Amino acid sequence: xxxxxxxxxxxxxxxxxxxxxxxxxxxxxxxxxxxxxxxxxxxxxxxxxxxxxxxxxxxxxxxxxxxxxxxxxxxxxxxxxxxxxxxxxxxxxxxxxxxxxxxxxxxxxxxxxxxxxxxxxxx
Amino acid sequence: xxxxxxxxxxxxxxxxxxxxxxxxxxxxxxxxxxxxxxxxxxxxxxxxxxxxxxxxxxxxxxxxxxxxxxxxxxxxxxxxxxxxxxxxxxxxxxxxxxxxxxxxxxx
Numbered sequence: 001x002x003x004x005x006x007x008x009x010x011x012x013x014x015x016x017x018x019x020x021x022x023x024x025x026x027x028x029x030x031x032x033x034x035x036x037x038x039x040x041x042x043x044x045x046x047x048x049x050x051x052x053x054x055x056x057x058x059x060x061x062x063x064x065x066x067x068x069x070x071x072x073x074x075x076x077x078x079x080x081x082x083x084x085x086x087x088x089x090x091x092x093x094x095x096x097x098x099x100x101x102x103x104x105x106x107x108x109x110x111x112x113x114x115x116x117x118x119x120x121x122x123x
Numbered sequence: 124x125x126x127x128x129x130x131x132x133x134x135x136x137x138x139x140x141x142x143x144x145x146x147x148x149x150x151x152x153x154x155x156x157x158x159x160x161x162x163x164x165x166x167x168x169x170x171x172x173x174x175x176x177x178x179x180x181x182x183x184x185x186x187x188x189x190x191x192x193x194x195x196x197x198x199x200x201x202x203x204x205x206x207x208x209x210x211x212x213x214x215x216x217x218x219x220x221x222x223x224x225x226x227x228x229x230x
Contacts, residue, residue, distance in 0.1 A: 035219075044210060044222065044224055045167065045212070045221045046221070047212075047218050047219040047220065047221070059217060061217065095166055095167075097166075097167075108155075108214060109155070109169070109212065109214045109219075110157075110167075110169065110212075111169050111178060112169070113167055113168075114166065116166050
């Protein structure tokens, strides 16, 4: 069965970086992408980007001004999301979520979500 | 960015009721519209994709419709576990964007 298991909660200081992992199993990676979505307290989800696991190409939201980097480790079947230059407004639950891709650049809606990782940014 | 607007923002209903939630996109999104259910403290649960197709394992009490810019999610025969927050999401263009959510509460 499909599983997405994320790393544990993090507490970071402003200006630092955080790297969240998402270990995947139970599905075909070559035709899948991994989305990263965050949700600030009481807010709607916010899409950050995705990586096509079969081709390692990425797509990012420009709303993060280049602070997001998403990678895929094929050997470990694990996706990573690194967010740099953290500020208090980045305090949120961060989710990975898999999606089907019909090509290297066309991927669709999240169809299975990880459990979420709380990242707290505080001085 | 495409703006997604849901209505109502909150809704009270009783067990056994049928409810409809609306989602409007600021541009045509070619039916690339998904619906999610979220319980407090949990990850979103996918319900609908491509505006009207049920995700695997989702009961047929959930249905989606619409095209272009206007979409609806209908939930029939409400049960206690259906009271949650519902979000729509467009995945036609980047960045993918979500509606502000509709909180469904027990009357």
